[in-house]
Amino acid sequence: MSLKGKTAIITGSNSGIGLGVARELARAGADVVLNSFTDRDEDHALAAEIGAEFGVTARYIKADMSKAAECRALVEQAGSCDILVNNAGIQHVAPIDEFPTEKWDAIIAINMSSAFHTTAVALPMMRKAGWGRVVNIASAHGLTASPFKSAYVAAKHGVVGLTKVTALETAEEPITCNAICPGYVLTPLVEAQIPDTMEKYNMGREEVIKKVMLERQPSREFATVEQLGGTTVFLCSEAATQITGTTISVDGGWTAL
CATH class of the missing domain: 1.10.1220 (Arc Repressor Mutant)
Structure with a gap:
């Protein structure tokens, strides 16, 4: 399908899954906004490379996803948002009774709360445009759990819940919201x-x-970053118009166990 004329914002996208998703959206013709908390020459060069490779407009905007105001400013600075991919995330592993409070706060802020803040600003833009797609990159840990990952599991479960609420609030509009739940990538x-x-x-x-x-x-x-990007593109397609408020597992059967 073609996403030409659409603008996609992908949080946490100067490497890994976010970059893979950004590349596949650009391949489909979407203009893309890359993001991370750094502001290096190579960040802007990466956006320029994607733009040149796929013939789209690609920009890099610095924003720290642990800070509510910067999450919201990212979408505002982009100017338009037809496709929002909430991907930014960090991890820390420790038993609950030894889990550092500051790590808990950072993981909840970056992995979960950032998606709330970006979505809150993006939805009015999507309504004005008459079309929108929100894709939240959750995790197999949004559906199941592992020991020593309390903050990550709690945040990803929260992302799945936020996905459902967003879908219900936009159910009668041409906007969908879904979560992709990768296993190991x-x-x-x-x-x-x-x-x-x-x-x-x-x-x-x-x-x-x-x-x-x-x-x-x-x-x-x-799983590969290209597969996750392809799943994202599918969720933006007309074939996925009635897919909303659900999760798509890309986990090699993990959650079937």
């Missing part, structure tokens, strides 16, 4: 962890991926 961050994990378990690359890293993912294969 092969991002540069995950790729960088493979050598150390191989050394720790004294295993080869394929063995450590299948037996250790993807122990909970029945397919024993990583």
